Amino acid sequence: MDILLKSAKIIDAGNKEYHLKKRDILIKNGVIENIAPKIEGTGKVKIIDYKNLHVSIGWFDSGVSFGEPGYEERETIANGLRTAAKSGFTDVILNPNTNPVPDGSGAIVFLKNAAKGQVTSLYPIGTLTKGGAGEVLAELYDMKNSGAVAFYDFKCPLKNSNLVKIALQYAQNFDGFIYSFPQDSKIAGKGIVNEGVVSTRLGLKGIPALAEELQISRDLFILGYTGGKLHIPTISTANSVKLISDAKKKGLNVSCSVAIHNLFLTDEALEEYNSLFKVMPPLRTKSDAKALLKGLTDGVIDFVTSDHNPMNIEQKHVEFDNAAFGTLGLESAFGALNQLLDIEKCIEILTKGRERYGLATPILKQGYKACLTLFNPDKTYTFTEKQLFSTSKNSMFLESTLKGSVYGTINNNRISLND
Numbered sequence: 001m002d003i004l005l006k007s008a009k010i011i012d013a014g015n016k017e018y019h020l021k022k023r024d025i026l027i028k029n030g031v032i033e034n035i036a037p038k039i040e041g042t043g044k045v046k047i048i049d050y051k052n053l054h055v056s057i058g059w060f061d062s063g064v065s066f067g068e069p070g071y072e073e074r075e076t077i078a079n080g081l082r083t084a085a086k087s088g089f090t091d092v093i094l095n096p097n098t099n100p101v102p103d104g105s106g107a108i109v110f111l112k113n114a115a116k117g118q119v120t121s122l123y124p125i126g127t128l129t130k131g132g133a134g135e136v137l138a139e140l141y142d143m144k145n146s147g148a149v150a151f152y153d154f155k156c157p158l159k160n161s162n163l164v165k166i167a168l169q170y171a172q173n174f175d176g177f178i179y180s181f182p183q184d185s186k187i188a189g190k191g192i193v194n195e196g197v198v199s200t201r202l203g204l205k206g207i208p209a210l211a212e213e214l215q216i217s218r219d220l221f222i223l224g225y226t227g228g229k230l231h232i233p234t235i236s237t238a239n240s241v242k243l244i245s246d247a248k249k250k251g252l253n254v255s256c257s258v259a260i261h262n263l264f265l266t267d268e269a270l271e272e273y274n275s276l277f278k279v280m281p282p283l284r285t286k287s288d289a290k291a292l293l294k295g296l297t298d299g300v301i302d303f304v305t306s307d308h309n310p311m312n313i314e315q316k317h318v319e320f321d322n323a324a325f326g327t328l329g330l331e332s333a334f335g336a337l338n339q340l341l342d343i344e345k346c347i348e349i350l351t352k353g354r355e356r357y358g359l360a361t362p363i364l365k366q367g368y369k370a371c372l373t374l375f376n377p378d379k380t381y382t383f384t385e386k387q388l389f390s391t392s393k394n395s396m397f398l399e400s401t402l403k404g405s406v407y408g409t410i411n412n413n414r415i416s417l418n419d
Contacts, residue, residue, distance in 0.1 A: 003027040003415060004041045005374070006049035011056045011347045012364050025055065027370045030413030035366055046415070050407050052378055057362040058090025058371040058411055059350040062257050063233060063305035064330065065154070068114065070099025074310040075391050077114040077122070083389040085119040085416035087330040088373040088406040093357065094124045096132065097154045097309070103127040103138040105146035112147050119409055119416040123149045123357060128167060128178065134158055137167060144174055149357040150231065152179030155280055157215060159185060164219060168228035177357065179231045180219045182240065183281065187211035192321065194282040198267040204320065207282055209237040216240055220247045223254060231356070232256040234307055236281040238291030245300045255356055258292050259307035261327060261396060264336045269396070275316050275323035276396045279307070293340060296349065303353035306333040310392035328395040331387050334375065335402025343377045374407035381405065
């Protein structure tokens, strides 16, 4: 399909030739053929001429969950990737949040095959341990050869320090990328929300910031001893930012991410005991959110994630204590982040992170594959179920005022539009 974008404002800070300029962009057979002030559409070409059209290289999400296999009622891979495309994301890293978990090469091959033919590209993470049980290392090398980009027991704290040490040492033989979820399970106990004034007032069991920071400190000490490549996903406290900043200054090969909802919302949202706000790690305080945002803009936090985690209605419409952790995040990611940052910084952050996984960053120039996100950064609206493409509807952003909407994505010689 040939596509012509008309008068699109390009947001690409690393591209001095086109950044902040309005251009027509002609795409033929999935490749950018021409970028110019004015291009006439000839023949069978799909013309896209939207109000306040902006374009950037395709957005990247470092952590989404779908469900398939095992939890297809939450989300299938096909609809999950459709949701990602309509939310502006051309590349997503898939968490090992399935049943069974992907702990062998066959499971990785299944996930990659299930994602073929979609606008959005999927890159699976394999579990670090067999069955995700935290006891014995899984087939890391075989999974890496089959396409796994990292290894992670999804949101399961690694209790065995020696296992973390061995994983980091072993994975260096093939440039393996190790995740460790930042929570000490003994300190966290049976907590379900942030420990603080709000949890005390509501009578809910709290998870102290110490639980996260103690685990991060342990893992950073181990990393300093072993070397290797470590990622700490979805940090949530101010001191976590400082710990990772100090580690980077020492030269440790560590990265981290933050969930967009931990930047946008705080534990004050829990006042109505609404289980849509029950997530792991929990929503923290205003001072934490402020420190996280500063860490993100300063570059201490390497990239954001939607932490998209569909849950069906039976898991959320129950008492708060019994509800499952997790919120949708893809559909609201841009509208929330764009509220917090100027558009250039917002797009810079939404397009960061691929290199950490060994993936190439798209290039918005003639002769390169078209991997683009189309959006309007100025539209303000109330986020409702009409904006949800997911099978599940458990979004904590429902009824929030967001800024910025997605028109669609172009990738893999395919197009997804939100017409």
